[in-house]
Amino acid sequence: MISIERTTAILNFYFRSMYLLTLQHIVKQYGTYRASDDVSFEIPKGKIFGLLGPNGAGKTTLIRMITRILYPDAGSILFNGEQLTDKHTENIGYMPEERGLYKKMKVGEHLIYLGRLKGLSQTQAKENVNHWLKKFEIESWMNKNIEELSKGMSQKVQFIATVLHNPELLILDEPFSGLDPINSKLIEEEIHAMSKQGKTIIFSTHRMEQVEEICDEIVLVNKGKKILDGGVKELKQRFKENKFRISFAGEINNGLLNNLNVVEQNKGEVTVKFDEEHKGNSLLKLFVEHGMEVSSFNELLPSINEIFIRQVEAN
Amino acid sequence: MSKIWIIIQREYITRVKRKSFIITTLLAPLGFFALISGSVLISTYSQGRTDVAIIDESGFFKNIPIPDADDQTVYFHRVDDKYEQLAAELPKEKKEEKKKYSAIIYIPVNFNINTPNNPVIAYRYVERPGMIKKQFINQRMNEAIDKLRMKMLNINDEVQQQMQNKTQIDFSSLDNQSEKKGYTEAAGIAGIVMGFAIYISLFFYGTMIMKGVMEEKTSRIVEVLTSSVKPFQLLMGKIIGVGAVGLTQFILWIILMFGVNIIAGIIFGVALNSHQPAIGYMQSNGMDAEDIQLVMKNLSSLPFTQIIIFFPLYFVGGFLLYGSLFAAVGAAMGEDGDQQSLMVPITVPIIISIFIAINVINNPDSALGFWGSIIPFTSPVVMSALLPFRPERWQIALSLFLLVGGFILTTYIAAKIYRMGILMYGKKITLKEIGRWIFART
Structure with missing residues (x-):
């Protein structure tokens, strides 16, 4: 028999090594409205994790509980295997969707202030601010007033404020909303760079096309409930409908066509649903046996967007 | 604690550096003198x-x-x-x-x-x-x-002369034979000045706190801040920071007033009389020159030790008590700040307290004065007005004890409203809803 302490220790070790964040049966209620309804998922270390859901699904509430702005009514959150407490907030960088800065402060002093609130010393904060301003080639902004900045400029400053204290966990809530393409690209590159350094990133959005490009794993929430979670590739496999698109030369053989469940047919191209064993190979073999000259053969995987819409509608 | 300190520093420095702070600090004493000399001039030459x-x-x-x-x-x-x-x-x-x-x-x-x-x-x-x-x-x-x-x-x-001689009755309490003629008037003037000082600064700096909170809410910086520090720390940092600004301004005003007095003395050969408003007040109340002399003489026999110790305590206590409430209202206000009705529960007790204070200097031993000086919502203004009348020690002790208790209570309530209010956007918040927040678990 293994004692409870030992089991806990083993589990802790396991969580510590694998997951940065573990949410267990989180409930948060506002009056009669449940913004989080028994939500559980894990966020693996060093991964870019997508928190997806339509507007009003409860994403921001979950983030606010992770950042200790709100507390769950029930359930627990573990950070590196430990119960999440206020001390962990110094290891979290959060860029909210609705973001702002004090208008009457200078860029430099504002960033230093936010850095110090995250536990940096005055000198350390100053050093980091210089480093980031240099990195973004905006050292000249140091003494600019925040109110002089354009929208794009203040977004850069906000991003720096989020990463200034070198947090282990980065939470970006709709980071690209209202961003121009240049800044979007800059931020996206930074997200990948931080991920390479081993940082864990939570990326909350309702825009699916970005998710496939950026995220490793996702969780999908709707109306306060978790609908599904998993790796992006794995989910695409899980929800595929065995559709294949075959391009070929000439006309399609009618004998072959009668054997297939055709979804869509165009000139020189057909999309079929095929559920037999060894799907891809059997289908290709069938075409070859009917003397077709196949020029391309693709399995059609659902986009995250399709999975998302299907799952939200099903719920 | 160290984070509260960082917040206090920011709140203090950004405000003190502002042009508006420098301008009001410099202009208020000038405006004050302009007001006095203006009223004197008007009454003379109009x-x-x-x-x-x-x-x-x-x-x-x-x-x-x-x-x-x-x-x-x-x-x-x-x-x-x-x-x-x-x-x-x-x-x-x-x-x-x-x-x-x-x-x-x-x-x-x-x-x-x-x-x-x-x-x-x-x-x-x-x-x-x-x-x-x-x-x-x-x-x-x-x-x-x-x-x-x-x-x-x-x-x-x-x-005829004899018939017109009026009688002046010598008022003084049984146990305090040393109280001189004219003391009550002197005490009344000192009391009303102190009461008004607290009354005005409660509104002035309270509004400053409220605007600061509204700025954080409308600019949405508050979400970033609350992910770093607890709302309570933010609240306390702001109240103490603004309080320090107020204190700085007061000290600067006192220094400036003395400075202006001395400079005026050197330049014009006359010291502007700092008792001028008091004298004006007494004259308009039909006191003659002899009475005024008596009152002026009595100002120096006020209980200064007691005033110097307790007046700042009531100043700070009242500020903390109402400051947190102003912050709560700022947090609950809509982004356009159009819900003035939320201010009513704070402004009414402050206004009531100045009315009690005015009454108290005429009836220092009244029941109204006693309760007004005990209840924390009115005690900062009322007790300040009462201090020159030498209230009982136990009365001051009880009043201060309740003031501290009141401050803890309002801060606790305000922190709850603040927590909920600052993150609530695009929704009109009613007093009923605020009531729900106070009793809700966080």
Whole structure:
């Protein structure tokens, strides 16, 4: 028999090594409205994790509980295997969707202030601010007033404020909303760079096309409930409908066509649903046996967007 | 704690560096002096000189003195002209060239001392006299009639003097024989000044806190802040930071006032009298020069030790108590700040407390004064007004104890409202909803 302490220790070790964040049966209620309804998922270390859901699904509430702005009514959150407490907030960088800065402060002093609130010393904060301003080639902004900045400029400053204290966990809530393409690209590159350094990133959005490009794993929430979670590739496999698109030369053989469940047919191209064993190979073999000259053969995987819409509608 | 300190520093430094702070700090004492000298100037020069011709057809007042006004506003001239003749000479409109007289007092030939209102003594003017002038002229004529009566009764001047001697009763408490004449007035003036100082700064710096919170809410920086520090730390940092700004401003004002006084003394050879407003106040309340002297002398015998210890405590206590409430209202306000109704629960007790304070300086031992000085929502203003009247030690102790308790309670409630309010966007928040937050678990 293994004692409870030992089991806990083993589990802790396991969580510590694998997951940065573990949410267990989180409930948060506002009056009669449940913004989080028994939500559980894990966020693996060093991964870019997508928190997806339509507007009003409860994403921001979950983030606010992770950042200790709100507390769950029930359930627990573990950070590196430990119960999440206020001390962990110094290891979290959060860029909210609705973001702002004090208008009457200078860029430099504002960033230093936010850095110090995250536990940096005055000198350390100053050093980091210089480093980031240099990195973004905006050292000249140091003494600019925040109110002089354009929208794009203040977004850069906000991003720096989020990463200034070198947090282990980065939470970006709709980071690209209202961003121009240049800044979007800059931020996206930074997200990948931080991920390479081993940082864990939570990326909350309702825009699916970005998710496939950026995220490793996702969780999908709707109306306060978790609908599904998993790796992006794995989910695409899980929800595929065995559709294949075959391009070929000439006309399609009618004998072959009668054997297939055709979804869509165009000139020189057909999309079929095929559920037999060894799907891809059997289908290709069938075409070859009917003397077709196949020029391309693709399995059609659902986009995250399709999975998302299907799952939200099903719920 | 260290994070609260960082927040205090920011709140303090950004405000003190602002142009508006420097301007109000410099201009307020100037404005204050302008107000005082303005009111003195207005009261002196606004009333032009009125020359009144007295036509005494009855002849009764021939040897009765009717003295001119001390403040050079009204002069009396006895003339022998006929009323109709003189009246024709006077200008009919104000704009016309100034004539010698601008009004006539006409005492008819059949004037009867026993029925002085029938026939009446008439005052006919070109320029309508103000209330004060009217009162003055009425008073002078009544005095003249009194003197005329005495004369007719053959009462000589000496007896007249004796009859007019008024009695001054010596007020002082049984157990405090040392309390001098005029002390109550001195204490009243000191009390009302201190009460008003707290009253005004509660509104002024309370609004400053409220605006600061609203700025954080509307600029949405609050979400970033609350992911780094607890809302309570943010709340306390802001209240203490703004409090420090207020204290700085007060100290600067005191220094500036002294400075202006000394510089004015060097340049003009006269020190601007810092008691000027008090004297003005007393004069307007009908006290004569002798009484004023007495009050001024008594200001120095106020319980200064007690005032220096307890006045700042009430200042700080009141500020903390109301500051947190102002912050809560700021957090609950909509982004356009249009929900003034949320202010009512805070402004009403502050306004009530100044009314109690005004009452208290007239009735220092009243039950209203006692309860007003005990209940934390009114005690900062009321007790400050009471301090010069030497309230009992246990009364101060109880009041301070309750003030600390009240401050802890309001901060606890305000922190709850603040927590919920600052993250609530795009929704009108009602008092009912705020009530729910106070009793909700967080």
